[in-house]
Amino acid sequence: MNHQFLKTLLATTVVAMSTSAFAGQAPGAAAAPDIPISHHDRVFAAEQFSNTVSVTDPVDNKLLGVIRLGDPQPGNFSPLYKGQVLVHGMGYSPDHHTLAIVSIGSNSVTFIDTTTNAVKHVTYVGRSPHEAFYTPDGKEVWVTVRGENYISVIDAQSFKEMMRIEVPAGPGMQIFSPDGKYGYICSSFNPETDVVSVADHQIVAKVKQESPFCPNIAATPDGEQVWFTLKDIGKTQIFNAKPPFNPIKTIDTGPITNHVNFAKTLKGTFAYVTIGGTNQVKVYRTDDFSEVATIPVGNLPHGIWPSGDGTRVYVGLENADALAAIDTATNKVIANIPIGQAPQAIAYVPEAAPNPNDRQNLQSLGVAGQVAHLTLAPKKEAKGEKPPTSVSLFEQGLIQVLQASVTGLEPKQHYVLALAGKADGTGAVEPLAAFMTNPVGSAIVNATGPIRQLVQNSAKAERRYLVIAPGEPSKPGAAVQVQTP
Structure with missing residues (x-):
């Protein structure tokens, strides 16, 4: 056999093995290619009491600045105030160029261009929205209106509300199956998670929650499992992401269980869960659900998101005003980055910044520090x-x-x-x-x-x-x- 052909075949096999074993990070599909960490990537955090969105470069683990969406108290108490209040939830578009930021106190979704850090549009929805995320095809943005009983479906191009999906009162968060077929909506007020067909916006299944307070939900990149957290009883539930959507496992994770997300690595796919009451992140296998690590991270860990290649996981520390960067190979904290006040949702967005040196529309922390x-x-x-x-x-x-x-x-x-x-x-x-x-x-x-x-x-x-x-x-x-x- 031709030696050059053998070399080419071997090289192709090695690349294929590496890609298949180490590809596809949440919320994308397992088949999607990994994106190595670069200066084009950004880590965004929604900060509730400074009403800012912080922007961090993951290569240097350095805060580049904040996008200021609102003023501090008591200025935002005025009836003439126009800024945002309680900046909290976060999602991003499949092309990685638009953020959807939810502000609970001003009932809004602010759309931000990641290439310029500029606000593109503000859409106002119902009372006390909590989280927003794009459908995998990028055509719709679903917003959980937690103060009411529906999902506000926003057209991603016009930024206008298209329709509402009625659900039990208090929808907490929604996430989608990697193939875009299903939306999974957990509740913060009722013990029920709904599964919705994205194509026709109809509820097709209901999953019982062991408590009524779910703040966060995530789907594994392979499209097989959905994990959601129960903040009030300190547990995390897992159910089948496909019909019949049956329960699989409930794990006692700890007091003030906040968010969950996944990192796909050479060692397998792992769930990372933030435990606010113990100031830890717990790590679980997704095949046998065994706990493999407990990582001290700092005061009140909240939001969590993996890098585009799964080599790191970033955690927002709500009572430390910082981001903790975890190396998934060692499950050790390798950096701690000061950011704005009380970070909530976190999003690692690969290739968000075409020009990595662009700092336009970013401000210093100021009083938020x-x-x-x-x-x-x-x-x-x-x-x-x-x-x-x-x-x-x-x-x-x-x-x-x-x-x-x-x-x-x-x-x-x-x-x-x-x-x-x-x-x-x-x-x-x-x-x-x-x-x-x-x-x-x-x-x-x-x-x-x-x-x-x-x-x-x-x-x-x-x-x-x-x-x-x-x-x-x-x-x-x-x-x-x-x-x-």
Whole structure:
């Protein structure tokens, strides 16, 4: 046999083996080619309290700037305010050149050109939308209108609403099968995930959720499985992506289970799940569902997305205002990038920037880079035990937004986040927020005001300390968690 032919055959075989073993990243199909990391790629994060979209270069793991969609509090309280509020959800077009950014507080989807970082259009939808994503053919954008009971279907060219798909109240997120045949819509208010035929927008199946609070859903690149998270009970469910759409597995993942996504690697396809209550990402095989790694990443991991070649996974750290980059070969964090306030959805978009040196329409972090971080721990904390509650004070200029990722409390009980006069939680108590824990003893708690000035005042006589106490604001009990030094 001709030696040159043998060499050509061998080279072709090696390439084919490499491609088939290491190709196709979510949300695309397994057959799609991998796209090596380059300066043309971008990692985008939707940041809820700075109302920004951060733009990061994954080669250098460097923040390039932010796209500012709105103003901080209290400016955005004005009835004449026109910007976006609570920038939260994110999807992108199949050609990788348009972002669809959902702002919960202003009921909008902002379409951004990734080549120029410029806003192309803003479409307003119903009350409190949560996530948006393009159909795989790029013709439609489906938006979960979580404050109501429908999916808003937007024409991707005109940016106008075409129709609505009625579903149970509170649709949380939708994602599509890689072949574009089905849309999978989980619910944040009802224990039901709906499967919709994309061709005719009809519900063809219903999958029971083990709880009513699903914030995130993803489909494997091979089109065989759908995974969705249940934030309130700390579980992740898996069902068959094809008829009969039967349940496959439920995994106890941990308190404040947030988002899930996949990386296809030489070792197989793995699910990466962000666990906000333990500040970890857990990694599972998709064939036998075994847990293969637990990765400490930082405070309150939320959104997650793989690079175009599956060699990295990026995680938004909601209470650390940062992106964590994970090397999927070692499952270790290799970079931590400061970004805007309280990142929610994350999207790694390969080849988003034809000109990698273009910085037009990007701004510096400004006040969004000013955040104070605190921790609360049980009053009788065991030696060496990690504090369970992280707190961020997001600077807004005149005031701050406080967010606490609370864990380690009794399930389904009433508590108060408060300021106490003494470090041990005693003295005069000033309630900031009342909340009830979920079935695993966790909660995300928010408050707004000049809190930093009170908590960090250098004058001992005026200083206050964050605490958590059981009961109601009118009659809180003794503090069970106190601010650590």
